[in-house]
Amino acid sequence: xxxxxxxxxxxxxxxxxxxxxxxxxxxxxxxxxxxxxxxxxxxxxxxxxxxxxxxxxxxxxxxxxxxxxxxxxxxxxxxxxxxxxxxxxxxxxxxxxxxxxxxxxxxxxxxxxxxxxxxxxxxxxxxxxxxxxxxxxxxxxxxxxxxxxxxxxxxxxxxxxxxxxxxxxxxxxxxxxxxxxxxxxxxxxxxxxxxxxxxxxxxxxxxxxxxxxxxxxxxxxxxxxxxxxxxxxxxxxxxxxxxxxxxxxxxxxxxxxxxxxxxxxxxxxxxxxxxxxxxxxxxxxxxxxxxxxxxxxxxxxxxxxxxxxxxxxxxxxxxxxxxxxxxxxxxxxxxxxxxxxxxxxxxxxxxxxxxxxxxxxxxxxxxxxxxxxxxxxxxxxxxxxxxxxxxxxxxxxxxxxxxx
Ligand SMILES: [Zn+2]
Numbered sequence: 001x002x003x004x005x006x007x008x009x010x011x012x013x014x015x016x017x018x019x020x021x022x023x024x025x026x027x028x029x030x031x032x033x034x035x036x037x038x039x040x041x042x043x044x045x046x047x048x049x050x051x052x053x054x055x056x057x058x059x060x061x062x063x064x065x066x067x068x069x070x071x072x073x074x075x076x077x078x079x080x081x082x083x084x085x086x087x088x089x090x091x092x093x094x095x096x097x098x099x100x101x102x103x104x105x106x107x108x109x110x111x112x113x114x115x116x117x118x119x120x121x122x123x124x125x126x127x128x129x130x131x132x133x134x135x136x137x138x139x140x141x142x143x144x145x146x147x148x149x150x151x152x153x154x155x156x157x158x159x160x161x162x163x164x165x166x167x168x169x170x171x172x173x174x175x176x177x178x179x180x181x182x183x184x185x186x187x188x189x190x191x192x193x194x195x196x197x198x199x200x201x202x203x204x205x206x207x208x209x210x211x212x213x214x215x216x217x218x219x220x221x222x223x224x225x226x227x228x229x230x231x232x233x234x235x236x237x238x239x240x241x242x243x244x245x246x247x248x249x250x251x252x253x254x255x256x257x258x259x260x261x262x263x264x265x266x267x268x269x270x271x272x273x274x275x276x277x278x279x280x281x282x283x284x285x286x287x288x289x290x291x292x293x294x295x296x297x298x299x300x301x302x303x304x305x306x307x308x309x310x311x312x313x314x315x316x317x318x319x320x321x322x323x324x325x326x327x328x329x330x331x332x333x334x335x336x337x338x339x340x341x342x343x344x345x346x347x348x349x350x351x352x353x354x355x356x357x358x359x360x361x362x363x364x365x366x367x368x369x370x371x372x373x374x375x376x377x378x379x380x381x382x383x384x385x386x387x388x389x390x391x392x393x394x395x396x397x398x399x400x401x402x403x404x
Contacts (some may be wrong), residue, residue, distance in 0.1 A: 022047040022350070022393040030056035030354075033063075035338060037329040047350045047393040058358060059387060062333070064096025064126075064351030066340040067315070068246055069160070069185075069222055069294035072098070072128070076105025081299040081371050083117075086315075087124040089297075089370035092399075093315035096351035096391040097127040098297075099344065102138070103161035109133040109144050111152035118153040125396040126389075127351070129155040129344060134173045134184060140164025143173055146180035155344040158185035160222055167206050174214035183218040183244075183343055187269075188229065195271055201228035208236050211243060220343055221245040223296050225270040227280035234289045244343055246292040247281045249321040250312055254278075254376060262376050268298075269310040286331055291339040293322065293332075299372020313365070313372040321377065323357055323384030350393035359385040 025048040032039040044061055067090065073081040081089075083100075090098045100117065102108035108117065114130050121128035132149035136142045138159045146157060157177050159165065163186060165173060170186075177184045188203035189195060204221055211219045221233060224245045236243050250268065255278050259266035266272065284290040295318050298311025322332065341347060363380045365373035389397035 023049045023051070025051040026053040027056040027059070027061060027354070028054070030059055030061045032061050033329055033333050033337070035330060035333050037333075046352050046390065048352065048390045049394045051388075051390075051395045051398075056354065058356065060355040060357055062353050062355060063337045063348045064353050064389065064391060065094050065336040066097040066099070066346065067095045067295050067297065067318075068099050068292050068340040068343065069248075070098040070100055070297040070314070071103065071299065071311070072100045073299060074104060079301045079371070080304070083120055083124060083128065085369060085371050086297070086299070087126045087128065089315040089368060091126050091389045091391070091397045092369050092386060093317070094319045094353040094355065094386045094389060095126065095315060096353065096389060097129065097346065098315075099129045099131055099155065101158060101160045102131050102133040107133050107137055109136045109138075111145060111148040114149055114152035114154045125394075126391050127349075129346065131156045131158045131160075131185065133157065134159045134165060135169070138162045138164070140166065140169060143169070143176060146173075146176040146182060150180040150182050154182065155346065156183045156185050156220070158187070158222070160185060160187045163187045163189045163191055163203055167210050170207060171210040171213050174210055174217035174219065178214060178217040183220050185220045185222050187222050188224075189270060195269060197226040197228055197273065197277065200224075200226050200270060201232065204229045204232045208232060208241060208243065211241055218242045218244070223248050223251065223270055223294070224281055224284070224290055225251045225273050226277045230280045230284040230289060234284065237289060244291045244339070245284075245289065246294040247285055247290045248294060248296045249314065249318045250376060251278065251281055252285070252293070252325055253321050258376065264306055264308050265374060266376060267305075267308055267310050268312050282325075285335060286328065288334070291335065292343065293318075293335040294340065297370075297372075299370050300374045301371070302373060305374045311374065313368065313370055313375045315370060316368050317363055317375055317377045317382070319355065319386060320361070320363075320382035320384040324382055350390065352388075352390040353386055354388040355384060356387050357384050359383065361385055
């Protein structure tokens with residue numbers, strides 16, 4: 001390989017076996033992703049038990065990314081994903097922390113179900129935070145126990161997948177969530193209007209009106225996909241509303257024009273939009289109107305996808321898709337590292353990823369660690385790959401890359 005530093009440069013911190021301290025790994029000539037963008041090449045020591053020091057020329061070190069929007073399908077849909085398969089997939093994609101939505105079977109609509117998931121997540125190689133439902137059964141009628149959910153360990157409330165909350169109900173939900181200290185995440189789609197741009201704009205406008213009546217509440221708009229929604233969020237932020245927003249890699253990269261060639265594999269909610277909508281969400285991301293990039297990882301088995309199920313695999317393609325967009329590194333840091341953690345009140349705990357930004361590879365869904373092979377990017381030649389993932393101070397992914 002010829003990439004290991006000369007032996008005189010080798011350095012070892014406290015070994016994992018010498019008193020229980022996590023070993024340090026020194027990365028030489030690595031550039032760091034920071035809030036100011038990319039640093040110049042330098043030597044950085046990180047807590048990474050069991051790893052050897054190495055020459056990281058050409059590589060980028062970032063705090064592990066947090067995916068604020070993921071469907072791990074557990075419990076209830078093992079043919080699509082489980083906590084274990086989802087965690088492995090996330091780790092290979094560079095996410096050391098993911099946030100699991102509540103539309104499982106049963107729905108995460110009781111504090112005991114949150115507690116059970118939090119307990120199971122403790123054994124996973126990455127961190128998984130749990131979102132509890134806003135309404136019982138995601139049916140939009142009876143609210144869940146927000147304070148109980150918070151006490152059980154939920155980091156947010158969301159009925160994602162559905163949006164059946166009437167304005168008055170959402171207002172009550174926002175006030176209860178504010179008392180509990182939790183943000184409310186919404187899949188903004190007025191379902192009676194279908195899934196067109198108007199359905200999104202109407203739901204966002206209505207939710208902002210509810211937010212105005214809920215002092216202290218925090219509202220987060222999931223997977224923003226239209227210019228109309230961007231304009232509403234931008235205006236609300238200028239007026240000081242406590243609103244945040246996310247966009248998916250696929251809404252940044254694809255448009256409705258791609259759907260024809262994808263057939264049912266192009267089905268996603270919200271749908272892929274116009275070229276103008278894509279330009280609007282990209283501009284909003286660059287300007288900070290959209291705070292976060294979240295994958296909306298929505299794994300399905302192939303039979304369900306062929307039958308029309310909505311959603312894309314997200315974890316293992318996100319990084320390369322985003323690198324392909326040529327985003328400003330400072331925006332990437334803000335959208336994938338910083339803002340998602342601020343929104344749910346989480347910090348980075350010895351979580352690192354090492355990225356080879358120049359590594360070219362071909363997306364091959366059959367190689368995914370996820371059970372969901374439903375990617376719209378299958379067969380695409382892309383650039384940018386995870387070399388190593390470290391979580392809780394332990395190396396959990398180390399991908400051997402042959403360099404040519
Ligand atoms: Zn959604």
